[in-house]
Amino acid sequence: MFQNISNVFSAPQEVLDILQNFQPISEAKAKPIQITPDTGADLSLNDKGEVDLDEGYVIGKAADVFGAKIYESTPALDTALQDLTDAPAPAKEEHLEPLKKSITKEIIAPMVEQAKQEYGRDLKLSDQKRFESTAKAKMDVAVNKVVDNYRIDQSQLETQRTQQLQSCTTAQQRQQVNREFDAKQQQSTAALMETLQSTIQQTAQEMQQTIVRTVETNQKEQEKKGYEDTVRDHLRGFSRTIPSFLMAYGDETVTLANFDRIIPDKVFQEVTSITLEQFRFLRDGGPYINQATGQEEHFAGHLFDPVVFDDSVKEFLNLKVKLADYFDESRTEDIFDYIPPQKTNQIFTPKWVVKKMVDLLEQENPGCFDDPGKTFLDPYMKSGLYITEIVKRLYRSEKMRQAFPDDNARLEHIFAKQVYGLAPTEIIYRIAISYILGFAKGHGITAHHIRQADTLEFAKAGTMERELDKIFRD
Structure with a gap:
């Protein structure tokens, strides 16, 4: 996804500072980027970035x-x-x-x-x-x-x-x-x-x-x-954020050329630690002030390989569509197997853990998935997997099927009256809503109670019940 890493030795300090902000792929071996304008000369690098001893x-x-x-x-x-x-x-x-x-x-x-x-x-x-x-x-x-x-x-x-x-x-x-x-x-x-x-x-x-x-x-x-x-x-740390952005904001039109247009700057900076302007500088290049000379110079950019980037985007979006139907129990994987966790609170609970949680919920509340009047809340969503597991069990319940023989009507009731979810950040909200309703193209699900709100703040302030009532009041 990245073109000719050797060019970094001749890159301006502005580029190195931006790369430094990317979270390294491995915390255990994370090292700062210690390249300086003299590093290339110390390594005897020629104009092509190759070691060439005098x-x-x-x-x-x-x-x-x-x-x-x-x-x-x-x-x-x-x-x-x-x-x-x-x-x-x-x-x-x-x-x-x-x-x-x-x-x-x-x-x-x-x-x-x-x-x-x-x-x-x-x-x-x-x-x-x-x-x-x-x-x-x-x-x-x-x-x-x-x-x-x-x-x-x-x-x-x-x-x-x-x-x-x-x-x-x-x-x-x-x-x-x-x-x-x-x-x-x-x-x-x-x-x-x-x-x-x-x-x-x-x-x-x-x-x-x-x-x-x-x-x-x-x-x-x-x-x-x-x-x-x-x-x-550091660059791979950035590449790990891309599937999250595609899950939250992406569609089949996304390419390297317009990737920056689909994401709000605040969200991009929150996840990557750099601004969209800095991303554009790495991608497109631009003017900068040479710190050694004080003169304005031009960085060519082209840090990313557009062909590899665009192909990777298409591959992920195809997987997103392929794995969208979470009602298909024959599938052994889901899209979150392809979305790496981030250092932020965007860490997804594994599917097997989610199923175990819902099993325990049913054991402690026998028949809970047979009652059209029962409601379920995930107050701090990360992926939407917990909500979808509940939706699946409500949808497959024989008593729910008797109450709502029409599949679409049953789903509409479940989303409008029974499941509630809150996501702490915009990107997590968009990821969750994309997953939870991703199957629903053509199903006409419009009424739902998936919202964005950081309930951790409510819990700290002791206002959880009051705030939930405000959020979900029809």
Whole structure:
């Protein structure tokens, strides 16, 4: 129902303040939205809201974690390098393997271990193995490339030596040619040692930066997710209020575009803790004053996904119609299974509890549902379930059926003369009346005694009987 939560990191403070007012989905884990204008930069977020670490940061952090000196001479590594350069040209794979094993043991393994010490649990065992395997593969490729170039260089030198020797006519000339090419081969071998050391250092440095970039990106992604989850909790808290509004005020014409027009501002604020104007700001955007600069800027809005919102509305309203006939005992659910309770006093009594209450009422008052003159009152309705359970039992009573053989006439009598209910707030009243009379389309029920009044105040003032008499006086 909500579009691209990551945009919240670039949202103005006004938006964050509005979201903060939404009641989080879970009281147990409720957290304030602690996003500030600096949070996006702290998380290294780009314009798309994605974690994108700066290259300078990665290089600096890698130096902090692993130290500035990457290639460090060790006896084992020096021996492996020397053996390779001492091997008869061209160097063969059997001469390379000791060097590769030494690189893994002397450079790669300590590098991964250092990362483990630095990042602890943030560096998973699977990642450690992956980094080590990747580093070994990259190092092998880099070393092979250097040695292959060395082999090519040595081969070319030998070819040139042979060509020049063929043109020599004296032993002295051949000695001179051999001295020159021996020197060139020694230079090539010395260059091999230097190039290998440089390549090992560069490849290790790249892997260090890869480790830092990967782990630190994961860390920031997790931190970002924590912020987003908090925002989602608050947004879901708002989404839980929507079924109540639809039950009370909704019809098949409701969409995201006109949702704000069906609900009084006072009721909307009472239930959601924000005003309709603030809702429109989240939905449509609008101007605001940037607190840092004092300049007027524009927020684009579009926090809600209109397609998902509208589809969800249609789905709920279809359920409302489908479950409207509470006389159908084959139904195992009712619409209140789809209306979450709110932090306000809009908390619905479960259906099984309601039935138990009415069973006890009948046990204590045998035959109460057979008497057309009996009256029943719910002085503090939440859903209307209690009243509908009474209506159903009166309607099905054989003695009531004998007194009012016509089904419609029986229902009209029950609503006009026998059942009374009071709801404490406007939205609860409208929810209750929508449910209690929701079945009655086409039945013509017009006279009823369902009213809005907060009887808790009457009870506190000791004026209950007098106020009820005023409310229900015909």
